[in-house]
Amino acid sequence: xxxxxxxxxxxxxxxxxxxxxxxxxxxxxxxxxxxxxxxxxxxxxxxxxxxxxxxxxxxxxxxxxxxxxxxxxxxxxxxxxxxxxxxxxxxxxxxxxxxxxxxxxxxxxxxxxxxxxxxxxxxxxxxxxxxxxxxxxxxxxxxxxxxxxxxxxxxxxxxxxxxxxxxxxxxxxxxxxxxxxxxxxxxxxxxxxxxxxxxxxxxxxxxxxxxxxxxxxxxxxxxxxxxxxxxxxxxxxxxxxxxxxxxxxxxxxxxxxxxxxxxxxxxxxxxxxxxxxxxxxxxxxxxxxxxxxxxxxxxxxxxxxxxxxxxxxxxxxxxxxxxxxxxxxxxxxxxxxxxxxxxxxxxxxxxxxxxxxxxxxxxxxxxxxxx
Numbered sequence: 054x055x056x057x058x059x060x061x062x063x064x065x066x067x068x069x070x071x072x073x074x075x076x077x078x079x080x081x082x083x084x085x086x087x088x089x090x091x092x093x094x095x096x097x098x099x100x101x102x103x104x105x106x107x108x109x110x111x112x113x114x115x116x117x118x119x120x121x122x123x124x125x126x127x128x129x130x131x132x133x134x135x136x137x138x139x140x141x142x143x144x145x146x147x148x149x150x151x152x153x154x155x156x157x158x159x160x161x162x163x164x165x166x167x168x169x170x171x172x173x174x175x176x177x178x179x180x181x182x183x184x185x186x187x188x189x190x191x192x193x194x195x196x197x198x199x200x201x202x203x204x205x206x207x208x209x210x211x212x213x214x215x216x217x218x219x220x221x222x223x224x225x226x227x228x229x230x231x232x233x234x235x236x237x238x239x240x241x242x243x244x245x246x247x248x249x250x251x252x253x254x255x256x257x258x259x260x261x262x263x264x265x266x267x268x269x270x271x272x273x274x275x276x277x278x279x280x281x282x283x284x285x286x287x288x289x290x291x292x293x294x295x296x297x298x299x300x301x302x303x304x305x306x307x308x309x310x311x312x313x314x315x316x317x318x319x320x321x322x323x324x325x326x327x328x329x330x331x332x333x334x335x336x337x338x339x340x341x342x343x344x345x346x347x348x349x350x351x352x353x354x355x356x357x358x359x360x361x362x363x364x365x366x367x368x369x370x371x372x373x374x375x376x377x378x379x380x381x382x383x384x385x386x387x388x389x390x391x392x393x394x395x396x397x398x399x400x401x402x403x404x405x406x407x408x409x410x411x412x413x414x415x416x417x418x419x420x421x422x423x424x
Contacts, residue, residue: 080123087151089113092134100129101267129267184208220246237265244271280388281407289398294373309402312344318394320352321362326393336414350383
């Protein structure tokens, strides 16, 4: 099940006391059985772990399977026959039965409720499949670049609407279950759709689910966002990196010179970065006559690939890099551990906003320039 660029692994649980939500390192037995008519094996995966390395498996015989083993108490596990789609459950020690065709699961109240959420969201997500297939079929049919761009323009609003519907529903589920484990299985999948105050609120340590191991990634992201939030209102930090001809340039050559500047962290190999570039380019083209500028700080390792990406996308602003990949000075100085990322610097050199992606960048610049 997918929310656009991420795969939703969804779960829920019954209301439990805060103390009961603490994770135990003592093994708790899982007992999983069910029906499967379309595969030879069924696997159990630890969600958030190495999902290509199942913790258990069973051979399907006469359309049936069963597995027993141990895992951490309340660990978030997934049952799958494809290693792509999972029916998830919390390991609470109550036996699980599942029909792998319908993904209907029976077990504790906790896991029955989980399964209801899982299938509800899958029903929404499944509507994206024919849309992606429509574009894939057009590619395989050899449609022209212009035809593909037109088709993408037609499909994107539909895909975004479904994505927004999924995110909205997940947010509702999280807000309805603040005192139990349910959000632990959801938040990682909407973390990039939450504004900083909202993210900080949903990961409040006082909440029953906040310390669940499944949220380790979300907690790390919050720490990174918190660092960014601390930079807002501060002067930009000057660094020196080279342009594509090997000439060194200071960030202070562009920032703090009386104009607004977007410091854009990206890389040629980063798909989401390249997907964001049309938005940056549109903003640059609209407001450059007013002095708006962009400084691209690349996380590339390859000069050739960096140059080619800039040329291919016709990115006509300043580009700098030390070609050190994730070890780049730019990333280390500004605390960037995921891209795309950006800071907007005001005419006096003060950072006033972070990560203005998509429409948010244009909205902010409209606010600044008045059109």
